[in-house]
């Protein structure tokens with residue numbers, strides 16, 4: 039579904055990613071595990087087009103997308119949830135959802151605000167609240183909901199568990215499993231092994247911009263704990 | 266009309282002045298709203314917004330005889346919108362990732378191009394517009410006659426405000442615009458096509474400007490001056506109201522227009538500008554981001570780090586000294602025209618170096634440096650002719666007038682940064698220009714002053730050349746020396762990291778204010794030398810094109826080089842001298858040069874060469 043091969047990336051002269059290759063299979067949850075500064079977010083930004091890779095190829099559904107603009111990639115059905123949330127604080131919850139809205143897509147679950155409020159009941163209770171007036175956890179829900187409004191076929195989640203209370207983390211894991219059950223492909227970046235275990239079908243360990251290991255979560259766990 | 270104290274105005278004439286203010290506010294609001302809207306989304310301050318207003322006026326005047334007034338207004342506005350979309354798609358789109366200065370320069374260049382286009386298409390004469398059919402009468406209000414059309418305008422502004430509110434708050438397009446205003450990158454990652462959005466926003470902004478111009482035609486003639494007059498008014502409005510806030514623009518437009526109206530009604534039209542300034546000062550002190558504005562969000566993405574300014578090597582110093590010596594020998598070889606040209610080059614080299622002083626190391630991008638040049642020039646002329654001072658004394662004291670200007674304007678400017686600063690410097694320069702242009706009795710108005718000749722011992726071209734050479738070389742050396750003194754280091758520290766500079770005990774504002782005044786002093790000196798070399802002075806000395814000249818010189822040379830401005834000044838002065846006499850539309854050519862520079866050599870020509878050959 040989503041294949042990354044030989045990805046190299048840099049910010050100015052600082053090289054960040056070195057020949058990174060991995061794959062997220064359709065309908066599965068793939069996890070990129072890595073410590074702070076390993077290059078997880080950079081990898082996701084390359085996929086959505088916010089960072090231009092220096093070389094390498096990114097295929098979505100067999101089609102190379104590394105030369106496309108972010109909005110074009112999003113319109114192919116790739117949803118992106120950034121790590122720093124980046125909700126529109128001047129806009130209400132409903133308006134934030136409106137920004138993400140896109141026409142229904144074949145082969146992808148079809149989301150409406152009503153359906154999303156079932157998934158995130160908290161949001162349903164604050165439809166007209168400004169983004170600026172929401173708690174961190176609520177904002178995190180809103181970023182995911184906003185991205186789902188684009189009816190994506192694959193979703194890139196950048197550390198969605200970061201800064202959330204344990205109960206909410208469990209809830210987040212349930213949400214991700216729910217998305218998977220709906221047929222979505224999920225690529226998740228994580229540092230939190232506990233959270234990753236709740237959802238991962240396949241895991242990749244990334245360290246200093248290089249891919250160290252891949253396999254099931256149990257297979258890569260030791261490697262990750264050593265780095 | 267004599268001046269009448271406020272309390273002697275009758276109640277009915279107070280009402281009429283109030284209504285006049287409301288009517289003028291509408292058109293001003295349209296322009297300012299468009300400017301704000303475009304800035305919000307694209308982060309570009311469109312200096313050419315007044316030019317779009319002017320186009321709207323001329324187009325409406327031209328279309329009215331064929332289509333009738335009521336059709337010509339919307340059609341002119343639509344034509345301007347289409348033009349705006351074209352400009353965005355072909356030019357501005359390439360600049361969204363460029364440094365702010367280059368974006369400002371590019372839209373500034375458009376001002377020149379559009380002005381010459383208008384001149385070419387409609388000629389230099391003022392064009393009178395038609396009256397509005399069906400609204401050409403007057404009604405009686407409190408016993409006085411008041412034009413019907415003005416009543417229409419009074420309603421028109423709030424109508425547009427309402428329409429904009431609806432568009433921005435109640436449509437998907439408006440929601441997208443507001444989202445992009447906050448974080449356009451994220452909006453893109455969610456599938457929002459920014460290109461289309463940006464083009465449409467620019468088109469709407471242009472439409473508002475064009476409409477603002479078109480609805481004015483029954484009230485005032487279309488002139489070639491109106492572009493800069495409107496843009497500086499609009500800048501004052503958005504600074505007061507808060508850049509990016511449409512209701513703020515409305516409020517500030519009302520405020521400014523009422524102030525103008527009452528000043529004129531009381532017979533104090535000359536002090537309008539002063540009152541405007543006091544209002545702006547009060548607002549800026551109390552609310553630095555305007556009445557309804559907010560502190561601009563830090564733009565995402567890595568900031569550019571300027572390379573340190575290298576101290577010139579011994580060799581380079583020797584080469585510069587050698588050049589000065591060679592310049593001193595020129596009069597032995599040739600006289601007459603070469604000396605006149607070299608005198609000009611020296612004067613403008615000093616002007617450019619003084620601008621570079623605040624722009625490069627100071628990071629204060631001034632779009633109105635000609636104001637100080639002009640103040641120096643007028644200072645020289647006025648001290649000589651009206652003050653009766655000997656020429657030597659007039660030359661020495663004239664720069665002090667520029668210093669006074671820089672003290673006042675600088676006080677405001679160092680409180681702002683980035684686009685606010687650029688807008689304000691342009692507005693100040695435009696105001697200085699209008700004072701010189703309108704004050705017939707003192708400054709000679711549009712004709713300027715004549716008979717500003719040097720004393721007899723300096724009257725030969727050679728003698729004056731030596732005076733200029735000595736003064737300019739000395740002044741430039743001093744400016745450069747200061748940059749490599751603790752003052753210069755502190756200035757750069759304030760530019761690169763104001764917070765940290767503050768933390769180590771540098772008073773960044775005071776530092777920048779001092780730099781502003783220092784640069785103004787030397788620009789004024791250049792102006793005074795210029796006045797005596799020409800024997801006359803006209804408002805052109807401080808008009809906007811002169812500020813553009815300065816910017817082009819600095820840019821040609823490369824903003825982060827030391828000697829660049831000198832080469833830029835030499836090249837441009839020579840070019841203007843060699844080419845301009847053969848070309849009718851020199852302003853447009855200058856505009857085109859700026860656009861090419863911005864698009865092709867963002868580092869400046871010397872920067873480009875250095876990058877090319879450094880490795």
Ligand SMILES: Nc1ncnc2c1ncn2[C@@H]1O[C@H](COP(=O)(O)OP(=O)(O)OP(=O)(O)O)[C@@H](O)[C@H]1O
Pocket residue numbers: 049052054072073074075076077078079080081121229567
């Ligand atoms: N905009 C940027 N400019 C320059 N360097 C950057 C930029 N963003 C990230 N980096 C650097 O790139 C490297 C990888 O960053 P990245 O954000 O991909 O890490 P990460 O794995 O997501 O870490 P974290 O878990 O802390 O989010 C880091 O060393 C970081 O300092």
Ligand SMILES: [Mg+2]
Pocket residue numbers: 078079080121196
């Ligand atoms: Mg990260």
